[in-house]
Amino acid sequence: MNFWMRLKSDRIAVLCMILLFSVVLLGIFAPLIAPHDPLEPNIKFKFADNSLEYPLGTDQLGRCVLSRLLYGIKTTVVLSLLTMGATLFIGTFLGIVAGFSRGKVDEAIMRLCDVLLSFPSEVMILAIVGMLGPGLTNVVIANIAAKWAWYTRMIRSLVMEYTDKNYIRFAKVAGCSSSHIMRKHLLPGVLGDVIVLATLDTGWVILTISSLSFLGLGVQAPTPEWGMMLSEAKNIMTTHPAQMLPPGIAIMVVVAAFNFLGDSIRDALDPKGDQTKAVVK
Amino acid sequence: MSLLNIRNLTVCDRRTDEILIKDIHFEIDSNTCLGIVGESGSGKSVTCKAILGLANPWLEVTGQVLLEGNNLLNAEQETLRQIRGKRICMILQDAMTAFDPLYTIGCQMVETLCENGQYNKTDAKIIAMETLQKMYIREPRLVLKKYAHQLSGGMLQRCMIALAMALKPDILIADEPTTALDAINQREVIEEFQRLRQITGMAMIFISHDLGVVQHLADKILVMKDGEQVEYGPIEQVFEKPQHIYTRYLLDTRKALTKSFHEAMKVRRSNKC
Amino acid sequence: MKRYILQRVLAIFPILIGISFFAFFLINSSPSDPAEVALRVNETVATPEAIATMRRELGLDKPFLLRYGTWLLDSLQGDFGNSYITKQPVLNEMNKAFPATLALASLSLFITMGVSMFFGIWCAVHEGSVGDKIVRGFIFVGTAMPSFWAGLLIMWLFAVKFDLFPTSGMDGFHSIILPAVTLSLTFISTYIRLIRNTMIQNRQENYVLYAKVRGLKEKTITRHIFKNSLQASLTALGMSIPKLIAGTVIVENIFAWPGIGRLCVTAIFNRDFPIIEAYIVMMAVLFVVCNLIMDIVCALLDPRIRQGE
Numbered sequence: 001m002n003f004w005m006r007l008k009s010d011r012i013a014v015l016c017m018i019l020l021f022s023v024v025l026l027g028i029f030a031p032l033i034a035p036h037d038p039l040e041p042n043i044k045f046k047f048a049d050n051s052l053e054y055p056l057g058t059d060q061l062g063r064c065v066l067s068r069l070l071y072g073i074k075t076t077v078v079l080s081l082l083t084m085g086a087t088l089f090i091g092t093f094l095g096i097v098a099g100f101s102r103g104k105v106d107e108a109i110m111r112l113c114d115v116l117l118s119f120p121s122e123v124m125i126l127a128i129v130g131m132l133g134p135g136l137t138n139v140v141i142a143n144i145a146a147k148w149a150w151y152t153r154m155i156r157s158l159v160m161e162y163t164d165k166n167y168i169r170f171a172k173v174a175g176c177s178s179s180h181i182m183r184k185h186l187l188p189g190v191l192g193d194v195i196v197l198a199t200l201d202t203g204w205v206i207l208t209i210s211s212l213s214f215l216g217l218g219v220q221a222p223t224p225e226w227g228m229m230l231s232e233a234k235n236i237m238t239t240h241p242a243q244m245l246p247p248g249i250a251i252m253v254v255v256a257a258f259n260f261l262g263d264s265i266r267d268a269l270d271p272k273g274d275q276t277k278a279v280v281k
Numbered sequence: 282m283s284l285l286n287i288r289n290l291t292v293c294d295r296r297t298d299e300i301l302i303k304d305i306h307f308e309i310d311s312n313t314c315l316g317i318v319g320e321s322g323s324g325k326s327v328t329c330k331a332i333l334g335l336a337n338p339w340l341e342v343t344g345q346v347l348l349e350g351n352n353l354l355n356a357e358q359e360t361l362r363q364i365r366g367k368r369i370c371m372i373l374q375d376a377m378t379a380f381d382p383l384y385t386i387g388c389q390m391v392e393t394l395c396e397n398g399q400y401n402k403t404d405a406k407i408i409a410m411e412t413l414q415k416m417y418i419r420e421p422r423l424v425l426k427k428y429a430h431q432l433s434g435g436m437l438q439r440c441m442i443a444l445a446m447a448l449k450p451d452i453l454i455a456d457e458p459t460t461a462l463d464a465i466n467q468r469e470v471i472e473e474f475q476r477l478r479q480i481t482g483m484a485m486i487f488i489s490h491d492l493g494v495v496q497h498l499a500d501k502i503l504v505m506k507d508g509e510q511v512e513y514g515p516i517e518q519v520f521e522k523p524q525h526i527y528t529r530y531l532l533d534t535r536k537a538l539t540k541s542f543h544e545a546m547k548v549r550r551s552n553k554c
Numbered sequence: 555m556k557r558y559i560l561q562r563v564l565a566i567f568p569i570l571i572g573i574s575f576f577a578f579f580l581i582n583s584s585p586s587d588p589a590e591v592a593l594r595v596n597e598t599v600a601t602p603e604a605i606a607t608m609r610r611e612l613g614l615d616k617p618f619l620l621r622y623g624t625w626l627l628d629s630l631q632g633d634f635g636n637s638y639i640t641k642q643p644v645l646n647e648m649n650k651a652f653p654a655t656l657a658l659a660s661l662s663l664f665i666t667m668g669v670s671m672f673f674g675i676w677c678a679v680h681e682g683s684v685g686d687k688i689v690r691g692f693i694f695v696g697t698a699m700p701s702f703w704a705g706l707l708i709m710w711l712f713a714v715k716f717d718l719f720p721t722s723g724m725d726g727f728h729s730i731i732l733p734a735v736t737l738s739l740t741f742i743s744t745y746i747r748l749i750r751n752t753m754i755q756n757r758q759e760n761y762v763l764y765a766k767v768r769g770l771k772e773k774t775i776t777r778h779i780f781k782n783s784l785q786a787s788l789t790a791l792g793m794s795i796p797k798l799i800a801g802t803v804i805v806e807n808i809f810a811w812p813g814i815g816r817l818c819v820t821a822i823f824n825r826d827f828p829i830i831e832a833y834i835v836m837m838a839v840l841f842v843v844c845n846l847i848m849d850i851v852c853a854l855l856d857p858r859i860r861q862g863e
């Protein structure tokens with residue numbers, strides 16, 4: 001059974017994929033779907049209950065919670081995916097360069113990674129946000145800066161493994177250019193393992209971005225973002241605790257889906273581990 | 282009624298539905314020795330583990346393992362625990378990983394003796410030391426203080442044998458107990474097994490690749506191939522009139538080996554002259 | 555053993571130098587000019603002359619490496635400069651805030667260790683039982699739940715609804731409970747899973763098979779498995795102590811706990827660079843030192859490392 005077949009036969013994995021895919025679609029088409037403008041206050045309808053017009057009610061300024069949640073997808077989920085994509089791109093690029101060239105370039109990249117990795121990534125992110133100042137862009141940069149070293153190191157070792165395989169040696173001997181070898185042979189080989197790592201990490205990125213927004217270091221009001229919404233809900237906790245539920249549940253479900261999917265992909269890539277997991281069950 | 286009676290022992294891997302051993306049959310009385318031979322992967326170790334009820338959870342064991350008429354396969358965990366060590370003991374094949382790396386050999390021997398017999402710690406220590414000495418270990422006191430990674434495979438194997446001797450079980454299962462030993466030590470240890478059997482009258486299941494050793498020790502022999510038992514009978518009968526081609530093949534290769542060995546020796550001798 | 559410890563201790567110095575350089579570099583490559591920031595927070599108009607004076611005052615006109623050298627020497631003597639805002643030495647500010655964070659982190663570590671060891675071992679021993687499944691459900695929710703949300707829910711339930719604990723601030727033992735529990739939650743799920751899975755993995759090892767062959771009691775075997783699993787858990791624990799302290803940033807802000815996490819976030823808002831710098835260095839040093847200590851503890855537990863391979 002190959003990887004896709006195995007993944008498809010895993011019902012939870014399929015469910016997670018469908019869920020995540022629809023979440024992303026909802027986020028992208030939020031302007032078309034959302035019943036209201038997420039920024040439009042309506043003081044008359046403060047803290048409205050669920051109704052047809054406001055399916056999830058309204059918040060302290062009378063804004064539609066559902067609309068804010070939908071628009072929040074773009075800031076939280078889509079942004080996390082982009083962050084992950086950028087991290088992957090940088091990590092893969094540098095990792096392949098380092099692993100393929102070896103020698104001095106490799107040495108330099110690896111030493112830099114060593115220093116970066118001697119910080120816990122939470123501290124690293126705080127440090128970079130501290131340097132650049134609060135703001136969404138800076139949070140994204142911080143996330144990328146904190147994570148790329150992990151990927152570079154991982155991909156480098158994967159590349160080293162692959163370059164020792166014969167067909168790449170053959171390509172080298174046959175006189176293919178380095179960039180050609182990288183594109184045609186290395187990338188496809190390394191990709192599988194990287195996807196697993198990335199899926200597992202996306203949930204983590206979502207948590208960080210929303211945590212920082214919650215602290216006020218990320219997205220600034222009034223942009224709808226799930227962590228931001230929770231931070232607003234905190235202020236009115238005593239009177240309207242239900243406001244904490246929609247954004248919190250949204251974050252949890254999406255992160256859980258990413259975690260599940262990551263686990264499933266890992267199992268599908270490594271059927272032997274799958275067996276022991278079946279035993280553990 | 283014999284001491285241990287194995288009937289239709291079958292082990293199946295539930296994950297892949299692969300049958301690891303099929304319909305193994307044998308019985309063993311006290312003061313006798315059964316030799317099991319077979320090529321690597323033929324299911325010898327799996328058979329032993331299944332007898333003790335220690336097959337991995339994903340393996341399904343069916344058939345009967347009768348110890349004095351009681352089927353061990355349906356026995357309670359606690360009953361099985363009482364039987365292990367005290368009544369049936371086993372020497373594992375892989376000596377290097379058999380001991381817990383974080384405790385000294387002495388500590389592990391003493392804890393075993395204390396939990397299986399009525400010994401207290403000091404007695405257990407003395408007994409451990411005595412049995413190690415019997416296994417030709419020169420400085421038992423030092424060996425007891427060592428950790429598994431500080432001892433050689435052969436040394437560990439002898440510690441395991443010594444522990445089995447100290448426990449004085451009714452049945453001893455020895456899974457290739459001499460593989461890690463060099464030829465001279467091998468002889469000594471096998472002699473010790475022989476003597477042990479004569480003194481204690483314990484029954485023994487002796488697994489080996491070496492037909493010569495089995496011939497020397499065993500009363501009966503069981504030949505396994507691909508998880509099935511292809512030959513089972515008294516040793517003389519099997520060696521003289523093997524029923525199965527595989528057994529014949531084994532015996533022939535052995536002869537051929539010894540022959541070529543003798544020839545090689547002859548050549549060497551003539552070269553020397 | 556002594557040699558091993560010495561080696562490990564010596565090995566951290568280059569790392570520490572690298573970290574300090576990195577922290578210094580990070581702050582100094584900030585797009586905003588520290589002199590300008592310092593002026594702005596003092597509500598002085600940032601005229602070019604004022605900036606120039608300030609630059610000289612802060613020593614910003616000297617070459618980068620020289621500044622790094624001075625800064626490093628000063629830091630080694632505990633002088634991280636003065637806060638732009640309060641004008642107090644950074645060290646004083648840190649000293650004021652650190653005990654609060656330390657108390658919070660230690661209690662939380664204590665809770666984490668106690669709870670996760672108990673449930674981790676229990677789940678491994680009763681693998682597959684109903685209880686195990688329930689705990690695993692909780693673990694799953696725990697890893698996906700944002701800690702600030704968990705904090706809010708806990709705060710609402712215990713402080714607002716039942717009014718058992720204060721919602722925020724620090725007065726008395728009472729007020730530390732909720733923040734500490736919140737902080738533990740994320741780590742507890744990770745640890746239960748870690749301990750449980752390592753123990754289950756260890757159970758398939760050969761030494762466990764032999765322990766069973768020897769007829770040892772279930773309790774003794776569990777002790778063997780636990781000691782062998784402890785190493786993996788301890789290493790992870792060492793790694794997560796700084797993570798725990800970094801995690802206080804969120805918790806301290808939710809519960810208005812006056813620790814260094816809160817100090818740091820306030821500093822970020824105020825662009826109070828000396829404090830941010832000191833925070834980064836402190837966390838990094840903590841990280842390195844914790845790893846070192848855990849390595850040594852592991853070595854003490856494991857005879858293979860203890861006797862130098």
Ligand SMILES: Nc1ncnc2c1ncn2[C@@H]1O[C@H](COP(=O)(O)OP(=O)(O)OP(=O)(O)O)[C@@H](O)[C@H]1O
Pocket residue numbers: 294301319320321322323324325326327328337340374
């Ligand atoms: N725990 C297990 N789970 C699944 N399959 C197993 C397990 N243990 C052994 N096997 C398989 O069962 C077969 C028999 O293995 P076994 O260890 O009994 O061989 P053996 O006769 O002892 O060989 P050797 O002489 O090398 O020790 C092998 O094909 C092996 O792959």
Ligand SMILES: [Mg+2]
Pocket residue numbers: 325326327374456
């Ligand atoms: Mg074997």
